[in-house]
Amino acid sequence: MSRTLAASSPSSGTGGAFWQYGPEALLTRLDSAREGLAEAEAGARLSRDGPNEIGETARRHILVDLLHRLANPLVAILLVAAAIAGFTGDLASFLIILVVVILSTLLDMVQEHRAQATAAALKRSIALHATVLRDGDPIELPVSAIVAGDVLQLRAGDLVPADGIVLEANGAQVNEALLTGEPYPVEKRVGPDPDASTPAEASGAFFHGTSVIAGTATMLVVETGARTRFGAIAQSLAAAPAPTAFERGIHKLGMLIARLTIFLVLFVLLAHLALGRPPLQSFLFAMALAVGLTPELLPMIMTVSLARGAQRMASAKVVVKRLSAIHDLGEMDVLCTDKTGTLTEARITLVGRPGIDGEDDDRVAELAAINARFETGLKSPLDEALITHMTGRPFDDWTKLDERPFDFERRRVSVLAEREGERIEIVKGAPETMLALCSRAQDRSGDLVAIDEALRSRLIALHDERAAQGLRLLGVAWKPAPEQDRIGDADEDGLIFAGYCVFVDPPKPSAAEAVARLEAAGIRIKVISGDAGAVVEHLVASLALPVEGLLTGEEIGKLDDAALAARVDTVDLFARVTPDQKVRVVRALRARGHTVGFMGDGINDAPAIHAADVGLSVDGATDVAREAADMILLAPDLGVLADGVVEGRRTYANIMKYIRMGTSSNFGNMLTMALASLVLPFLPLTAVQVLLNNLIYDLSQIGIPFDSADASDLAQPRGWDMPGLVRFTAIMGPLSSLFDIATFVLLLKVFHVDVATFRSAWFIESMATQILVIFIIRTTGPAWTGRAHSALVVTAFGGLLAALALPFLPFAAFLGFAPPSATVIAVIALLVVVYLLLSEVMKRSALRRTT
Numbered sequence: 001m002s003r004t005l006a007a008s009s010p011s012s013g014t015g016g017a018f019w020q021y022g023p024e025a026l027l028t029r030l031d032s033a034r035e036g037l038a039e040a041e042a043g044a045r046l047s048r049d050g051p052n053e054i055g056e057t058a059r060r061h062i063l064v065d066l067l068h069r070l071a072n073p074l075v076a077i078l079l080v081a082a083a084i085a086g087f088t089g090d091l092a093s094f095l096i097i098l099v100v101v102i103l104s105t106l107l108d109m110v111q112e113h114r115a116q117a118t119a120a121a122l123k124r125s126i127a128l129h130a131t132v133l134r135d136g137d138p139i140e141l142p143v144s145a146i147v148a149g150d151v152l153q154l155r156a157g158d159l160v161p162a163d164g165i166v167l168e169a170n171g172a173q174v175n176e177a178l179l180t181g182e183p184y185p186v187e188k189r190v191g192p193d194p195d196a197s198t199p200a201e202a203s204g205a206f207f208h209g210t211s212v213i214a215g216t217a218t219m220l221v222v223e224t225g226a227r228t229r230f231g232a233i234a235q236s237l238a239a240a241p242a243p244t245a246f247e248r249g250i251h252k253l254g255m256l257i258a259r260l261t262i263f264l265v266l267f268v269l270l271a272h273l274a275l276g277r278p279p280l281q282s283f284l285f286a287m288a289l290a291v292g293l294t295p296e297l298l299p300m301i302m303t304v305s306l307a308r309g310a311q312r313m314a315s316a317k318v319v320v321k322r323l324s325a326i327h328d329l330g331e332m333d334v335l336c337t338d339k340t341g342t343l344t345e346a347r348i349t350l351v352g353r354p355g356i357d358g359e360d361d362d363r364v365a366e367l368a369a370i371n372a373r374f375e376t377g378l379k380s381p382l383d384e385a386l387i388t389h390m391t392g393r394p395f396d397d398w399t400k401l402d403e404r405p406f407d408f409e410r411r412r413v414s415v416l417a418e419r420e421g422e423r424i425e426i427v428k429g430a431p432e433t434m435l436a437l438c439s440r441a442q443d444r445s446g447d448l449v450a451i452d453e454a455l456r457s458r459l460i461a462l463h464d465e466r467a468a469q470g471l472r473l474l475g476v477a478w479k480p481a482p483e484q485d486r487i488g489d490a491d492e493d494g495l496i497f498a499g500y501c502v503f504v505d506p507p508k509p510s511a512a513e514a515v516a517r518l519e520a521a522g523i524r525i526k527v528i529s530g531d532a533g534a535v536v537e538h539l540v541a542s543l544a545l546p547v548e549g550l551l552t553g554e555e556i557g558k559l560d561d562a563a564l565a566a567r568v569d570t571v572d573l574f575a576r577v578t579p580d581q582k583v584r585v586v587r588a589l590r591a592r593g594h595t596v597g598f599m600g601d602g603i604n605d606a607p608a609i610h611a612a613d614v615g616l617s618v619d620g621a622t623d624v625a626r627e628a629a630d631m632i633l634l635a636p637d638l639g640v641l642a643d644g645v646v647e648g649r650r651t652y653a654n655i656m657k658y659i660r661m662g663t664s665s666n667f668g669n670m671l672t673m674a675l676a677s678l679v680l681p682f683l684p685l686t687a688v689q690v691l692l693n694n695l696i697y698d699l700s701q702i703g704i705p706f707d708s709a710d711a712s713d714l715a716q717p718r719g720w721d722m723p724g725l726v727r728f729t730a731i732m733g734p735l736s737s738l739f740d741i742a743t744f745v746l747l748l749k750v751f752h753v754d755v756a757t758f759r760s761a762w763f764i765e766s767m768a769t770q771i772l773v774i775f776i777i778r779t780t781g782p783a784w785t786g787r788a789h790s791a792l793v794v795t796a797f798g799g800l801l802a803a804l805a806l807p808f809l810p811f812a813a814f815l816g817f818a819p820p821s822a823t824v825i826a827v828i829a830l831l832v833v834v835y836l837l838l839s840e841v842m843k844r845s846a847l848r849r850t851t
Ligand SMILES: Nc1ncnc2c1ncn2[C@@H]1O[C@H](COP(=O)(O)OP(=O)(O)OP(=O)(O)O)[C@@H](O)[C@H]1O
Pocket: 338, 339, 340, 341, 379, 380, 382, 383, 406, 411, 412, 413, 428, 429, 430, 431, 473, 474, 528, 529, 530, 531, 532, 602, 604
């Protein structure tokens, strides 16, 4: 049983690692059979061993989360401040600080948990599946339902979902780079491997997290979930994506604010002490300032904005796996895509089968179809088209002896087959590769002729003519293989050329419009295909895609990284490239400073999807491609991608609104406070009032993620723009300070109010200017033309009302407020209106684009 087996790791000394046992021994130990488990037994094992998952650690328990948040330095400062206030008998400060801490922590927690739940639900909707034998029949199950003893059918493109051993293998090659660092695939065959001491040596074993890149295999599952050897590593690698450029920018900004805050707080504290103000209150005031100046809501606003973006994208049929990829999507200025299945339908049909004289010859299609039928690796749509074409014309009299599966370096498939004692090797693949391997050709009557220069150029011309019409071609060749049971390494040339199979692969109807929208949105489209140059050129022409330049894999092979980087900007088409070269092109583009998206569906695309800033895949793609991707398009319509880009930019625009609001009002407050500390004979606000101010301001901002964005924000890729932000802050911050100071002067010199009234009036002025300015700066156009989202209107005016009401409430005195007179309120209202008008004028230059 799996329990005992789980205990018998090499270190426990009770036996060897599982791969040291043969299939029969393990089948007995796991109480399973080659036909798999019975459904009931599998169910029992699932409830005993738990689901085949590792990710659960990612979710913290709610109490742990709470503790984590309370350990945050800002909260700690507040709690210390509350304790000091409590000891000195300042009950109001004590209670209010506690309320502020509890409210803002809860707000943060609830919002973030909801955002995470949304993201997790979206992820579940695209969970991986595996083919499992249950009660003897192959069924598709989510990988989480796999248990020890299950028998799985793996094929090229699948991720290995658990640890286990090979029961059968057919040309199965697995990429184990994750465990061994070895980029080349290793061949899997039936074990045992009694001498293998490490997983890398165990060629009869499969490990969770590796991927099948060629062939097929049957696997017996031995360990699942956290008990797998490398699952945990794979998970942690996948879980820590590098921060995006946007996140790095925000982090830098955060550090800058933190430094300024410390500086200001020390300044204010020292100034007050030097001027002989009461030390305790000065200290509390300084602490409250520190809290008020920190954009503590920023992480929450970001998560909520991203989760909302992800939700909206999901309703537009784009599932986001990595939330922060939404920033990258909004910033993306180059989209690389492969061709089949992304730009085209991938519903391919055979439309021609010319022999060497250019006329259709059924024998060509038949040879190709035999090859396609016996091919066990990744069945491409080309294979399906060949098999469909031959329906009704059975080739049951052929038997298969051996195969060399397709891989993207060789670009061909070889099959050794036999009929009535006649053995031949049939090869089909990329035409130029095939021609290079052939020395003879077969004509219509079956006679063999040598391929001389004249014939070779006729064959090339035949190919080029069809390819220029956008048709895809495969070359087909064969050779007699008497007495042979295997395809040896030396059997790769001396082939007899039979002819071409010609296919159509029409572009998706939506593709032309979608690429036009993407181009209009400032995104350059580049096609990176394993197919021939002429085919790719024809396709982009039919999509009316404005592209220039063409580089082939052969040419890329001759360029080093620097030379390639020098070319990628001016070349939009890449043909006959290998998977490795797809990655090189993506890296070269990134090195040129582009934010690069890569969209693909095959095993050959997965490394490039991973290397891009935004990896994109489609619903029908292979597991490896889907796993590597950050986002998955569920609809065949490429238009959803253009919608997704808009969503990414809107999310970015809303986060920027919050950041602009926060930094400029903070900077303004800093200036005001520094000045006030020097000239005012008392604290401009009590610590409690500063905290209340902060809390209400935060609450008023919660509606921002729901807001719409300017058309101009959506029209072009947008990245982190630090100079723009600095300029905005430098203009808008001092403007708000100016009005704060005007308020001071009026209150003290004209109205001669007492301290409590002063604080109430200034509290109202400061809240009103900070909150209302969102309606000015949410758009670059005139503020009155666009309508803010009702959620934003509700939170903003709710905050404003709360601020206005506080000094008039029965417990106002408890908070240190006294109600200002109607005249004072009227004057403040006037000031606020003038401030907003001036902001409307100044924002033109403050919001001007630098990028
Ligand atoms: N099953 C197959 N049998 C023989 N040759 C194949 C097979 N599949 C692909 N090829 C050859 O390998 C080439 C590259 O494969 P493929 O077109 O899938 O690459 P790709 O980069 O994904 O291209 P695309 O942009 O069309 O998706 C094909 O153009 C074809 O010549």
